[in-house]
Amino acid sequence: MRKFEKLTSAVVPLNIENIDTDQIIPARFLKATTREGFGENLFRDWRYNGDHTLKADFVMNNPDYSGRILVAGKNFGCGSSREHAAWAIQDAGFDVVISSFFADIFKGNALNNGLLPIQVSDAFLAEIFSTVEKDHNAALQVDLENQTVTIVATGAKEGFEINAYKKSCLINGYDDIDFILNQKHLIEEFEQTK
């Protein structure tokens, strides 16, 4: 799994609520049997017209915006359990997603791939959106060790929660399978008791 510690980057703002995994990657693009290449179809139907030309008004098609941090409205990643959503976001070059609320399964999938989901308050999210609207290049600094997000230009800072175990997985690049495999004897003992 990818390691994550710190990142300072401009952001791509997507101020829409309830962005579901069908918007992140529509089911018709889930036919691949490997983890790579899904980034091409990230937000497919918002990003492209039916004839495969780019939709000029979508933020990812606006050259003014770039960066490795995606910022989205609340309840991001609701809907299906498709991990392809996390893969697509990562494959398109993002390392962090910031929202004021995440759907459970998406959050777990992101963490299992080294994509950091950061939940901030509604007020801080609004502050990020308004800062970026004024200055498209405004950067955020994400510090996983100290669990903070900072708007670099203003110094406004907010802490975020992350499970201590998941945090150590991200910092060290370990995954859950490594962790459980170390305890396989316990699983076999448990099976005997059933």
Added chain:
Amino acid sequence: MSKTLVEKIWDAHVVKSEVGFPDILYIDTHLIHEVTSPQAFDGLRKRGLPVFRPQQTVATADHNVPTLNQLQPIKEELSRFQVDMLTKNCAEFGIELYGLGHPFQGIVHVIGPELGITLPGKTMVCGDSHTSTHGAFGAIAFGIGTSQVEQVFATQCLLQQRPKTMKIEVNGELGKGVSAKDIILYIIAKISAAGGTGYFIEYAGSTIEALSMEARMTICNMSIEMGARGGLIAPDQITYDYIKGREFAPAGEEWDKALAYWKTLYSDADAKFDSVLTFDAADISPMITYGTNPGMGMGIAAHIPATGDQAVSEQASFQKALDYMGIEEDTELVGKAIDYVFIGSCTNSRIEDLREVAEFVKGRQKAENVIAWIVPGSKQVEQQAIAEGLDKIFEAAGFQLREPGCSACLGMNEDKIPAGKYCVSTSNRNFEGRQGPDSRTFLASPLTAAAAAITGKVTDVRTLLNEPAHA
């Protein structure tokens, strides 16, 4: 100490619990399908690991299969490759596969229960968010991502935080034309598409207790549509009667032993839930969604809410949804012309759903402007429908009975709703493009969907229930 049902089942499956870490939770049954498993099998190969407990793993092909001419090679190359990959992976890792052509094939959440694989007290997972369906039997069942599919393959366990618990009680008698689908659409409309996030929901109350297993599955199925990982219902005589005699259900002494255990599976009277909500069945009318998430639902006779009545921060997203749907605030949906009706999906494709639709459409004829698809949830449901002569009724009414699969629920396989078209659908999601690029979905019960097919418009089915169908 008194416990909720979720806590009882959870505690019986904890391999290890350590402060500061998620629990290691043992998984009894792992269901897999073609879309979310290939990368997990690849992961095993990279790590040089076998599937730890292949006998506790069951596979089927459902998401990416055609629902016509299933025995012919799949036309679309990537889909064919994905389904073939499942066959190869199952052979290589020793997993039982109910693939196309097998008499047990079907939607993963339909076949588990009908084969007696889904049982009270089990922990069950699948790389599909509607795994919550199996909770109808009093099981802890939830959807997982592909990395977790790989975890379960490798260890038969998952690292999981203990969820919060919510009880949703529904009491009283349902009105005419109101079914399980309306109950769950009503609850989601009340608490929003995110209102259950972080919780496992136990459904209880006299209304729920009176429901059949099929109806209970419909309710638990849509738990994820309010963000809950899982939903469950305490097992009772209706549950036991459904399970008894099914293909893989316990029998003989095993049955008696199992039954004795199942009878301990209920929330203790003084068990503490993190949240409790209570609804009155009499307040529920036939429901329909008007927007682009399942929380945007209303009683079918109501007016679409006004954008100005939404929280200020939500108005832009709300208006975007109405624009996508091509509808106006503060207007009625009843009378709106529609193009497709889809009766199927893991929410509403069981024999009881098909019987209900058949009874209603018998002697009626679908509207000319509508294409009406009925897609059974499994080969067994299809065969049962044919044995009961339902296929003839559907045919006479102008409905097309297709072969089992997820079909038009998710816009992945050949069955898609064309751009701009309206579909009244018994499935579970009305997201933008869910049923095909730019398609527009109104979620509803099988009865409401059938009524729309007959009139060609969004229809309050209660107005037709008083009219006798013509023979």
